[in-house]
Amino acid sequence: MLRHFVAAMLAVGALDGPPSAGSAAAPALTQRQAVGQHMIFAYDGLQPLPALRRRIARGEAAGVILFARNVRSAGQVRSAMRSLQAIRRPRGLRAPLIVMVDQEGGPVRRIPGAPARAAASVTSAAQARTDGRAAARTLRGAGANMDLAPVADIGRPGAALRRERRTYGATAAQVAARAGAFAGGLRAGGVRATAKHFPGFGAAAINTDDAAQTIDTPLSTLRDTDLPPFARLIEDGIDAVMLSTAVYPALDDRPAAFSRRWIGDELRGRLGFGGVAITDDLGTPAVAAFGTNRARAVLAVQAGIDLPLFSSSYAAGAQAAEGLLAAARDGRLDDDALQAGARRVIALRSRIPR
Numbered sequence: 230m231l232r233h234f235v236a237a238m239l240a241v242g243a244l245d246g247p248p249s250a251g252s253a254a255a256p257a258l259t260q261r262q263a264v265g266q267h268m269i270f271a272y273d274g275l276q277p278l279p280a281l282r283r284r285i286a287r288g289e290a291a292g293v294i295l296f297a298r299n300v301r302s303a304g305q306v307r308s309a310m311r312s313l314q315a316i317r318r319p320r321g322l323r324a325p326l327i328v329m330v331d332q333e334g335g336p337v338r339r340i341p342g343a344p345a346r347a348a349a350s351v352t353s354a355a356q357a358r359t360d361g362r363a364a365a366r367t368l369r370g371a372g373a374n375m376d377l378a379p380v381a382d383i384g385r386p387g388a389a390l391r392r393e394r395r396t397y398g399a400t401a402a403q404v405a406a407r408a409g410a411f412a413g414g415l416r417a418g419g420v421r422a423t424a425k426h427f428p429g430f431g432a433a434a435i436n437t438d439d440a441a442q443t444i445d446t447p448l449s450t451l452r453d454t455d456l457p458p459f460a461r462l463i464e465d466g467i468d469a470v471m472l473s474t475a476v477y478p479a480l481d482d483r484p485a486a487f488s489r490r491w492i493g494d495e496l497r498g499r500l501g502f503g504g505v506a507i508t509d510d511l512g513t514p515a516v517a518a519f520g521t522n523r524a525r526a527v528l529a530v531q532a533g534i535d536l537p538l539f540s541s542s543y544a545a546g547a548q549a550a551e552g553l554l555a556a557a558r559d560g561r562l563d564d565d566a567l568q569a570g571a572r573r574v575i576a577l578r579s580r581i582p583r
Contacts (some may be wrong), residue, residue, distance in 0.1 A: 258288070260311030260564075262322065264553045266498060266571035269327060269536055271544040272559055275301055276309055278543055288319040289518035289550070291574050292327025293446055294540060295373060297339055303371040304339065310372030324578035328377040329423075332364045335394055337378075342367035343494065348380055349394035356398065361414020361422075368420050370542035374581045375421040377471065377507075379408040381458040382431035386454075389436045396431060399455050405461040412467055419582045424462040428480075428491055429455025437515035439476045448479035460500050468577055469505040472534065474515040483532075484516055492533035503536045505577050511549075512541040523552025529564060535570040 258266065267283065272278050284290045295311065300306055310328050317323075330339045335347020343363035351357050351503050357379075364376055382388075383404055384396030397407035412422035429452055433442045446455065459470065472486040481488040481493065486508040496502050509524045510516075519525050522539055526549035529537040537543040556562040 233367070235237065258275050258568065259319070260567075261318070261554060262288045262450045263303055263564075263567050264550055266322075266542040266574045267293045267530060267534075267536060267553060267567070268550045269294050269329060269538060270543055271296065271540050272543045273298060275299060275305060277313055280376065280547070281543055282316060285313060285316045285557075286318060288322040291327070291442045291536065291578065292329065292375075294329045294377075294538065295339055295371075296540065297329075298544050300340060301342060303367070304525075307370065307372040309557070312344055321342060321365045321560050322575070325374060325581040325583055326573060327421075327578060327581070328373040328374050330368055330371075331377045332368055332373075333378040334364065335378075337472075338367075338392075339365050340371045340373065340375070342370070344465040347394040348397045348407070349384070349391070351397055351407050354406045357407040357410035358414040358417075361411035361416075362418050363414075364411075365415045365418020365420040369418065373420070375423065375469070376415050377423045377425065379411040379422065379462075380426070381405075381408045381426065381430050382426060383455055383458070385435060386432050388431050389433050390431055393436070402458040405458040406552075408458050409461050409465055412462055413467065416466075417486045421468040421577065421581060422462075423469040423471050423507060424459055424467050426473035426475075427459055427470050427496060428477060429459075430464060430473045430475060431455065433475055437509060438513050439564065442475040444475050444477050446477070446479065450552060451477065451479060456495075456500070459496075460575060463502045463504075466503065468580070469507050469536075470502055471507045471509055472496075472504050474509045474513065476509070483518060483528075484519075486511070486516070486534060486537075487519065487532050489532045502512075503573075505573050506533060507536040507540070508534050508538050512538045512539050512545055514575075523555070526552045527556045527561060530556075530567070530570065533566075533570075535573050554560060 334344035344360035384391035401538045450521045481490045485491040
């Protein structure tokens with residue numbers, strides 16, 4: 230409980246974090262900067278766009294997300310990321326930019342290299358820790374510092390993630406031990422980890438990248454079976470949790486990534502998570518019915534999300550940022566909540582090794 234209290238106080242700036250030029254004790258952010266700390270930007274090609282560089286220089290971006298389209302080699306990515314990290318930014322926003330990558334292992338690897346083993350092939354926590362360390366070496370070698378892994382979902386029969394070999398097991402105990410070990414390996418290698426896909430995507434027959442999904446699992450089953458791996462990772466100090474874009478009617482009729490009940494009541498309240506809440510990609514068919522990129526970003530941040538992800542293009546992220554700015558200006562987004570979320574992201578950035 231003390232760990233949860235300290236994490237929550239750090240997140241809102243009530244306690245001093247690690248000394249850093251980008252710590253949560255920095256001066257108040259402008260509205261544009263506060264919005265920017267809620268944004269991770271994708272881009273096309275091998276070099277970040279000039280518009281993205283200018284945004285970073287203004288302190289209006291928390292970082293970037295990389296995909297295969299950005300990668301020719303680890304060395305090429307490392308050079309591009311060094312150029313971004315070298316951009317001079319305003320005082321209070323000089324902590325390292327987040328450079329996030331999906332590097333789960335097996336078929337889900339954006340950077341060439343380890344871990345070659347898929348989660349489904351892992352048979353022990355020791356193997357998972359080895360894979361986490363290997364993933365960290367791969368990512369650090371490419372200038373990346375945050376992994377959108379481990380998958381903490383229970384692999385039920387017939388599930389999309391199980392077919393994709395992305396789950397660590399079919400029981401909460403297996404998944405908690407192995408996902409926790411993978412995250413520990415990442416942390417030991419200097420890379421921040423992300424538990425996904427809260428509150429559990431292991432019962433979905435189709436990936437939300439392809440279609441909207443409703444998971445009718447009872448709340449008691451979600452709490453007894455699907456949530457324990459996330460609880461274990463939170464207890465171990467996971468930096469970020471990714472919210473699923475599936476709908477879980479047991480608690481809300483909106484996707485979890487747009488749900489105050491799942492984010493505020495369950496993740497932050499019941500499980501005591503004080504870190505950064507991230508969405509799964511908000512540019513997919515799963516959330517197509519919820520309006521434009523601007524509208525989806527606002528729905529996510531209103532619900533308590535810190536980083537709404539738009540992976541298709543820089544333009545999609547820029548549209549989302551403008552939507553958040555407009556909502557902040559007209560009062561649809563509470564300024565205190567916007568600033569608190571920005572401070573949680575800055576606190577995460579301050580923990581990234583230089």
